[in-house]
Amino acid sequence: MPRRFERYKLTQGYNTQINKRQFQTDAQFPSEFRAPDETYAEARTIEVGGRRFDLTHALGETDDHTWVYSDGVLCTGDMFIWASPNCGNPQKVQRFPREWAQALRAMDARGAEVLCPGHGVPIWGTAEVHRALDETASYLESLVDQVITLLNRGARLDEILHAVRPDPALAQRPYLAPVYDEPEFVVRNLYRLYAGWWDGNPAHLKPPADAALAGGAAKLAERARQTSDARLACELVELAALAAPDDEAIRATRTALYEARAKGERSLMARGIYTSVAKPR
Numbered sequence: 001m002p003r004r005f006e007r008y009k010l011t012q013g014y015n016t017q018i019n020k021r022q023f024q025t026d027a028q029f030p031s032e033f034r035a036p037d038e039t040y041a042e043a044r045t046i047e048v049g050g051r052r053f054d055l056t057h058a059l060g061e062t063d064d065h066t067w068v069y070s071d072g073v074l075c076t077g078d079m080f081i082w083a084s085p086n087c088g089n090p091q092k093v094q095r096f097p098r099e100w101a102q103a104l105r106a107m108d109a110r111g112a113e114v115l116c117p118g119h120g121v122p123i124w125g126t127a128e129v130h131r132a133l134d135e136t137a138s139y140l141e142s143l144v145d146q147v148i149t150l151l152n153r154g155a156r157l158d159e160i161l162h163a164v165r166p167d168p169a170l171a172q173r174p175y176l177a178p179v180y181d182e183p184e185f186v187v188r189n190l191y192r193l194y195a196g197w198w199d200g201n202p203a204h205l206k207p208p209a210d211a212a213l214a215g216g217a218a219k220l221a222e223r224a225r226q227t228s229d230a231r232l233a234c235e236l237v238e239l240a241a242l243a244a245p246d247d248e249a250i251r252a253t254r255t256a257l258y259e260a261r262a263k264g265e266r267s268l269m270a271r272g273i274y275t276s277v278a279k280p281r
Contacts, residue, residue, distance in 0.1 A: 058103035059096040061086055067107055074112035074129065079103060082120030084166075084178045085140060088185030090269060095189055097140045104137040120175075132175055139170045143183060147190040156200030157191050182267040209242075217244035221253050230264065233257050255279075 044055045053070045060079045068075040078086065079100060087097040108130055115123040115132060123129050146164040155163070166183045170176055191199075198205055217240040224236035237254045244250055258278035265271045 056103075056106065058106075059099040060103065061089075061092075061095065063096075065103075067103065069107070069110045069112065072113040073116060074107055074110060074114065075116045076107060076118060078118035079107075080115065080117045080132065080136060080175070081180065082117060082175045083180045084171075084176050084182060085136060085186070086181040087140065088181050088183075088187070088189040090185055090188070090273070094193060096193065097186055097190055098144045101137040101140040101144070104133045104140075108133040108137070135170055135173060136176060139166055139176055140186070142167050142170075143186050144190060147187055148194065151191075151195055157188070157195075158199065158201070160191060161187055178267050180268045182270065185267075185269065217241075217247060217250060221247075221250045224257060225253055230257075230261050234261060 040055065040057070042057050046053050046055065051070060053068055055066050055068055058065045058067055058079065060077065065077055065079065067077055067079060085097070085100060087095045087100055089095070111126060112129050113124070113126050115129045117123070123132055143164060143166060147160055150160045150163060161184060164183070164187045166176075171178070171183075220236045220240035220243070224233040224240065227233050227236070234257055237250070237257050240247075240250050241254050255278050258274045262271045262274035262278060265274060
């Protein structure tokens, strides 16, 4: 971002007429843009308009996340978004829940009076800011500790996924609801981080093609229609669709199952993926 545009935002509250014109003059992404010409590794302090801003590096949604503190105001970026932390996105690169929690602890230590999140309304009051940061960190730390405990016992991914749960009291907080990411995805990300991509099942180390497992496609699809277990139904219909990709009845069953699955999901990520696969190919 051009430095002049950034300074206008910080000191003048983003005057649209001035700033937008300046930004459009200096940058036309992706053909023309200004690359960062000032970098830092851990922390940096800058002064803009007579005000001090403390910048701190953290591992968040990206590995180059920055959170900012200035005179009682904390800007967390997307490390706090009024939802359970986005540490397990199934379509993104590795993220680091333990380090995310450590960053939240460091933010909490600043004793901010106002928290400005990456999304959602600000939080006012030192006690309320502390509570939000402390409980979000505790939420992540609990998931990390549970996963590591089970890994040390030799548990496979399947067992871990069905055993690890967030603290029920914390899961009820309005700022920790699984409406975007969800704990199950965070658990998968933790397993990948600490144990690699192999799920612990030796048959899955070098597995056969999914289509080879299908057997009778029509029977699998019928069983998928009959079961009340949505997870099992989707697994069965996927095998059936791989074995008989041109079968219209199986395709219709697959669409109906994923449409129903999407409607029953709370997190945006799960709903989005299930909705996309429910569309006819």
